[in-house]
Amino acid sequence: MPHLDTEILHADMKFSADSAITPSIPFTATFVARDAQEFAEMASTPQHSRYYTRYGNPLHERIGHLVARLEGAESGLCFSSGMGGIAASILSQVKAGDHVVAQNNHYMATSKIMTELLPRFGVQTTLVDQTDVSAFAAAMQPNTRLIHLETPANPTMALTDLAGVCALAKAAQALVSCDNTFASPINQKPMSFGVDIVMHSATKYLSGHHDITAGVVVASKALCEQIWHTAITLGATQSPFDAWLLLRSLRTLPIRVRQHNATALSVATFLEGHPGIERVFYPGLPSHPQFDLARKQMTGFGGVMSVWVRGDYARTTAFVSRLNLFRHAVSLGGVESLAVHAAAMWAGTMNDAQMQQAQIQPNAVRLSIGLEAAEDLQDDLSQALA
Numbered sequence: 001m002p003h004l005d006t007e008i009l010h011a012d013m014k015f016s017a018d019s020a021i022t023p024s025i026p027f028t029a030t031f032v033a034r035d036a037q038e039f040a041e042m043a044s045t046p047q048h049s050r051y052y053t054r055y056g057n058p059l060h061e062r063i064g065h066l067v068a069r070l071e072g073a074e075s076g077l078c079f080s081s082g083m084g085g086i087a088a089s090i091l092s093q094v095k096a097g098d099h100v101v102a103q104n105n106h107y108m109a110t111s112k113i114m115t116e117l118l119p120r121f122g123v124q125t126t127l128v129d130q131t132d133v134s135a136f137a138a139a140m141q142p143n144t145r146l147i148h149l150e151t152p153a154n155p156t157m158a159l160t161d162l163a164g165v166c167a168l169a170k171a172a173q174a175l176v177s178c179d180n181t182f183a184s185p186i187n188q189k190p191m192s193f194g195v196d197i198v199m200h201s202a203t204k205y206l207s208g209h210h211d212i213t214a215g216v217v218v219a220s221k222a223l224c225e226q227i228w229h230t231a232i233t234l235g236a237t238q239s240p241f242d243a244w245l246l247l248r249s250l251r252t253l254p255i256r257v258r259q260h261n262a263t264a265l266s267v268a269t270f271l272e273g274h275p276g277i278e279r280v281f282y283p284g285l286p287s288h289p290q291f292d293l294a295r296k297q298m299t300g301f302g303g304v305m306s307v308w309v310r311g312d313y314a315r316t317t318a319f320v321s322r323l324n325l326f327r328h329a330v331s332l333g334g335v336e337s338l339a340v341h342a343a344a345m346w347a348g349t350m351n352d353a354q355m356q357q358a359q360i361q362p363n364a365v366r367l368s369i370g371l372e373a374a375e376d377l378q379d380d381l382s383q384a385l386a
């Protein structure tokens with residue numbers, strides 16, 4: 001089999017309808033059938049790529065195929081946002097009376113699915129410390145249908161032992177889903193540890209340019225079909241233009257992620273030695289509390305890190321405000337470096353107790369390392385910490 005760097009450029013060509021090397025943008029809501037028989041087939045085939053755009057389009061098919069190849073899955077689906085994919089996937093697998101185990105730390109909107117949305121519909125949830133496999137084991141119930149993971153987690157950079165959790169899930173016949181946004185499939189392949197459904201906010205590394213919101217979910221063909229049936233009723237459809245941009249960006253995913261990895265490791269090492277920084281949380285540093293696990297299940301460590309500025313909330317605000325190259329903005333995984341003051345970001349949606357539970361310190365800053373030169377980023381950080 002060719003290397004993944006090669007596959008990402010060519011593996012979808014079999015879906016091409018013409019000889020153009022780049023696909024055209026299918027700006028259409030609907031597709032014409034040649035005859036009644038074809039219409040019946042289009043209407044009854046799950047994930048048909050040429051029936052109605054909410055059901056799929058030719059670019060969704062190509063993207064789904066490529067991300068599935070990268071993750072080692074059979075099939076893939078596209079969404080208008082990461083949350084569109086995460087919500088559709090989880091809702092497709094649970095019903096009233098089921099139980100879901102998830103982590104104390106997740107991307108905020110995922111936490112809300114667990115703490116607010118699912119309980120409203122009679123699905124019970126238990127949140128556990130993701131760093132402790134025995135906490136997952138202790139939370140399992142006879143009606144546990146799904147374990148939902150996110151590793152590294154936003155924004156703490158804590159990791160979940162994928163092999164450990166998958167082993168106990170299999171024994172209990174529960175499914176495991178994993179948000180692989182922070183690592184990207186270049187750095188971590190959750191399915192190789194037994195995960196059943198992998199989700200991405202493709203807004204981040206997969207698209208990589210801070211220009212679209214998008215989601216991709218990959219799984220077995222059977223699970224994708226189930227998720228697709230829920231997805232078309234929820235309607236988080238990825239637009240044709242966003243799909244075109246996403247497909248274009250996927251071509252450079254491996255090379256971008258390798259550069260993000262290298263620059264982030266260099267910046268993390270630099271910050272760890274800086275007197276203005278109290279702590280750095282980056283899975284590629286030996287000081288990360290789960291460095292051994294990171295080396296076991298990741299092949300690179302990504303471009304995101306959390307740092308604790310030496311000082312209080314005001315000092316941290318001043319540091320973020322003084323940065324020039326790092327833009328003061330939410331999101332991550334794109335070509336421009338971004339910085340956010342975590343406590344300020346979550347203040348509107350979490351109370352103090354929730355922030356404490358999610359381990360969000362007043363002096364925590366999340367950095368997403370872009371594709372600028374490492375030395376320039378370090379100079380910017382130095383002047384902002386001075």
Ligand SMILES: Cc1ncc(COP(=O)(O)O)c(C=O)c1O
Pocket residue numbers: 081082083084107109150154179181182200201202203213214215331
């Ligand atoms: C880990 C993770 N998952 C999911 C999401 C949600 O993605 P989107 O904003 O594309 O819906 C985010 C957004 O920041 C995220 O960081």
